[in-house]
Amino acid sequence: MDGLVFDIQRFSIHDGPGIRTTVFFQGCNLRCFWCHNPESQPLSPRVQFFPDKCIVCAACVEHCPHHAHLMVDGRHIYVRDRCQTCGACVEQCFAQALIIKAKKMTVEQVMADVERDQAYYVNSHGGVTFSGGEPTLQAQFLLELLRASKERGFHTAVDTAANVPWRTLEQLIPTTDLFLVDLKAFDEEKHRAGTGVSNRRILENIRRLGQGSATVWIRVPVVPGYNDDAAELGKMAAFLADLPAVRKVELLPFHHLGASKYESLGLDYPSRGLKPPGEEAMASFATIFARCGLPVAGT
Ligand code: SF4
Numbered sequence: 120m121d122g123l124v125f126d127i128q129r130f131s132i133h134d135g136p137g138i139r140t141t142v143f144f145q146g147c148n149l150r151c152f153w154c155h156n157p158e159s160q161p162l163s164p165r166v167q168f169f170p171d172k173c174i175v176c177a178a179c180v181e182h183c184p185h186h187a188h189l190m191v192d193g194r195h196i197y198v199r200d201r202c203q204t205c206g207a208c209v210e211q212c213f214a215q216a217l218i219i220k221a222k223k224m225t226v227e228q229v230m231a232d233v234e235r236d237q238a239y240y241v242n243s244h245g246g247v248t249f250s251g252g253e254p255t256l257q258a259q260f261l262l263e264l265l266r267a268s269k270e271r272g273f274h275t276a277v278d279t280a281a282n283v284p285w286r287t288l289e290q291l292i293p294t295t296d297l298f299l300v301d302l303k304a305f306d307e308e309k310h311r312a313g314t315g316v317s318n319r320r321i322l323e324n325i326r327r328l329g330q331g332s333a334t335v336w337i338r339v340p341v342v343p344g345y346n347d348d349a350a351e352l353g354k355m356a357a358f359l360a361d362l363p364a365v366r367k368v369e370l371l372p373f374h375h376l377g378a379s380k381y382e383s384l385g386l387d388y389p390s391r392g393l394k395p396p397g398e399e400a401m402a403s404f405a406t407i408f409a410r411c412g413l414p415v416a417g418t
């Protein structure tokens with residue numbers, strides 16, 4: 120069994136308790152305009168080109184069978200429309216101006232990486248987190264990784280936007296110690312405007328998880344001008360306060376760390392003008408959830 124993975128991050132301390140290894144799955148079925156991992160969104164690999172790293176050596180020009188790299192007046196031009204994602208140029212680019220992050224990995228290959236830090240999991244009460252992209256879109260691969268992790272005694276977490284049929288999430292419950300579920304907006308039209316999809320199924324899935332036996336942490340990206348108002352956050356808090364399995368709410372402030380990735384993919388950066396929320400604003404948003412009796416982190 121194999122799947123498409125775009126990164127494996129060791130010593131992660133932001134994706135669940137303790138020290139963890141986070142496995143990022145390729146492919147997502149939301150299109151959040153503030154996404155800081157746009158390379159994870161397509162269901163298939165993409166070439167990223169970072170012009171500031173290019174040393175204009177022309178190795179890619181020679182090796183591309185589809186003539187997607189050109190040298191014009193000493194400048195490198197990458198013609199994305201011609202690219203067939205064969206990877207030949209990436210292998211030749213020693214400056215790492217060209218990369219393809221997603222790669223096929225078997226369950227055994229992923230677990231070999233995850234096992235490397237098992238001593239840290241024990242000492243820190245950490246474990247492994249499966250994230251994305253959206254890991255539940257590769258449900259069978261995810262399920263096998265969860266089973267393999269539990270066989271080794273690792274604490275498991277699944278980081279999901281929950282925009283999948285309930286049965287997809289339900290089958291994960293026996294092998295998932297913690298669900299990290301994103302909630303981006305409570306208002307349906309706002310959710311659709313920001314992510315491209317309705318939140319009806321997401322809210323229903325959160326309600327079911329929140330009334331069940333699994334432990335759930337909710338993650339709210341705080342995006343200026345989108346969901347950073349008391350009314351919107353108050354509706355989320357009231358909804359979550361009625362769900363006994365929701366043990367924590369994490370507020371994640373918007374940031375610009377993903378900006379250069381948009382350029383590398385030939386995409387416009389839609390969040391250019393946004394100002395990340397300050398500490399004072401984040402603290403006041405936290406009180407909205409705390410007033411409903413919800414433990415809050417990340418402020
Ligand atoms: S191989 Fe890499 S460094 Fe050389 S021209 Fe192509 S992109 Fe630039």
Ligand code: SF4
Nearest residue numbers: 183202203205206208
């Ligand atoms: S990935 Fe293949 S087709 Fe695409 S630019 Fe590189 S060599 Fe050409």
